[in-house]
């Protein structure tokens with residue numbers, strides 16, 4: 001039979017093998033395909049549509065806050081990359097180099113941008129002369145390349161897409177305020193648009209960005225209890241400005257160095273969406289970024305009037321949500337499984353019996369609840385149900401994080417927790433790199449962040465017993 005030509009294949013259960021489940025979902029939901037370039041992914045239309053929705057929301061917010069988009073070259077001359085010592089040391093091991101142009105060997109190697117601080121600095125040196133030129137609030141949407149050894153779609157790929165904001169300010173205070181503001185933009189985006197609760201905090205010296213004075217981060221917890229760094233914002237002080245000789249004439253007519261920030265969110269966040277909300281039937285998308293928010297599935301579509309009714313409902317809903325009718329000759333059962341796999345937040349079923357009663361059936365993707373709705377109320381019910389799906393996803397993720405967050409006061413406790421659980425572990429830290437490294441080695445945990453909201457879970461460092469400086473959240477991370 002024609003409607004049996006393609007069955008939705010089952011995917012690995014997430015409890016059985018979470019890594020395999022993840023790979024199954026990204027492939028079967030048609031988000032990505034692998035390419036012949038090792039570690040580089042192809043974003044397929046459905047995956048790219050999710051990224052476009054993320055871009056739209058973030059880009060609007062950036063612009064509301066006064067940022068402007070620019071486009072920088074993708075190549076960085078070696079001499080330019082070398083200018084800031086910490087930065088080049090941090091990135092050198094994972095840089096791809098261009099050594100030939102056509103058949104001629106280049107006199108200077110060009111690196112394919114792993115991040116663009118150096119290019120922005122070179123440009124800023126040309127255009128910043130006076131305090132009147134500040135602040136400069138630039139952002140670019142692009143892809144970058146990092147030569148990763150092991151890769152996984154979205155989570156770690158050699159080339160990935162992102163936005164990188166790079167700003168210059170007259171004072172340190174203004175730059176720090178920008179760094180905090182942009183971290184809050186990311187945090188609000190994760191919570192309000194992606195239904196992902198995040199932990200805001202500062203990275204330790206060991207984990208901060210190469211060349212930064214301070215790195216702020218938002219850390220999300222995945223379904224399996226592992227952490228995913230979901231967005232970062234860096235304060236550079238005037239270190240790069242000095243290395244690149246960027247000076248401006250201050251209000252007192254004296255030359256001064258500007259203070260700098262950068263901040264980025266990448267296609268990695270799609271990995272976070274998959275691993276926070278997905279289930280054994282596939283993807284579950286938060287409505288704000290779902291390419292299709294409502295899919296209309298006609299039941300007994302060969303009966304008179306059904307397809308017309310489905311088209312009529314689509315026309316009515318077009319202005320209030322992203323809606324699609326699937327009128328292909330696949331069976332309704334196949335369509336149900338297909339759009340569940342693709343994580344479409346709401347399914348609308350309409351058939352001859354529903355039409356007689358002027359109603360339809362709506363099914364939520366997050367909890368599969370079925371709701372019978374009068375067709376007269378569609379325009380009010382659909383936005384309410386999309387909001388309910390968002391709230392349901394957020395609450396489930398918050399509950400998972402709460403259940404998997406634990407506290408340790410000594411090393412034995414911390415090791416035992418890490419052995420028996422996967423999650424966030426709160427423990428005090430003295431601030432020494434040695435202890436941080438020992439925790440990594442013995443408990444297999446990295447410091448995720450020093451949360452802005454500090455708690456005092458004990459007085460002393462979990463590792464060495466010396467007086468503690470701050471509470472750190474430790475975990476295993478993607």
Ligand SMILES: [Zn+2]
Pocket residue numbers: 429430431432435461462463464465466
């Ligand atoms: Zn210590």
